[in-house]
Amino acid sequence: MGEEESRGRDTRERLLDAAGEIFAQRGFRAATVREISRRAGANVAAVNYYFGDKERLYAAVVKYTFSKAVEKYPPTLGLENSSSPVERLKAFIRSFLFRILDEGRPAWHGQLMMQEVAQPTAALDQLVDEAIRPLSNRLMGIVRDLLGADSNDEKVRLCTMSIIGQCVYFGHARSVITRLFSQTFGPVExxxxxxxxxxxxxxxxxxxxxTGNPVSMG
Structure with a gap:
């Protein structure tokens, strides 16, 4: 990589990081290109040069944030395809929880993603199609393996959403959980x-x- 290309990549990443912090703090509407550029130590024109406009910068930040998390905590966590469904389920859940709760990541990563889910923009459509749907399909495959090949699609979807719901809860309710139970979210927890x-x-x-009904426990 040449020196000029390296400088360009550095500027682009500084813009992504600065924009992520400001979008998370202020929301998309209140954030300004001028403030983002100033925090990144870049010229105002750099946003248009690298991204086109604020909308496309925001979409790039959302994608960048998600991809960084998946890169650090991939859904397989290095497991072989031959691993048992339960092992694959645990790896998926571990990676999901670490992506949501990892205190080693910049705080704005989680804030921005929760904000985007709560108040979706066009960026979420692209993220779902390019990144979230493949992860969802992977989990649905694991669930189908656990339920059995004869399980219908609705049952698989409901179980998949239930698993995701449990994981997402800890991110959305984190501040409540810490107050209710003095819960911490370090690696061991x-x-x-x-x-x-x-x-x-x-x-x-x-x-x-x-039939989709719980088996009688009596």
């Missing part, structure tokens, strides 16, 4: 949560009959 969500979800799926 996240591992413990991953074990719990995996066991809870696996037990629930084992308890579902072929």
């Amino acid at each position: 996240i591992e413990h949560l991953a074990d719990h969500v995996t066991c809870f979800s696996f037990a629930a799926m084992k308890g579902i009959s072929s």
Whole structure:
């Protein structure tokens, strides 16, 4: 990579980081290109040069944030395809929880993603199609393996959404959880949560009959 290309990539990443912080703090509408450029130490024209406009910069920031998280915590966590469905389920849940709760990531990463989910923009459509749907399909495949090949699509979807819902809850309700239970979210605690969500979800799926109703516990 040449020196000029390296400088260009550095400027682009500085803009993405600065924009992410400001979008997370102020929201898309209140954020200004001038403030973003100033924080990034770049010329105002750099946003148009690298991204075109504020809307496309925002979409790039959302994609950048998500891709950084997946790069650090891939859904397989290095497991082979031959691993058991339960092992693959646990790896998926662990990676999901670490992406949401990792205190080693910049705080604005989680803030921005939660903000985008709560108040979606056009950027979410692109993110769903390019990044979230493939992850969802992967989890649905694991769920289908656990439920059995005869399970209908609705049952697979509902179980998939239930697993995702458990994970997302810890991100959305983090500030409440810490106040209610003095819960911390370091690596050890996240591992413990991953074990719990995996066991809870696996037990629930084992308890579902072929008709979609829970098997009688009596």
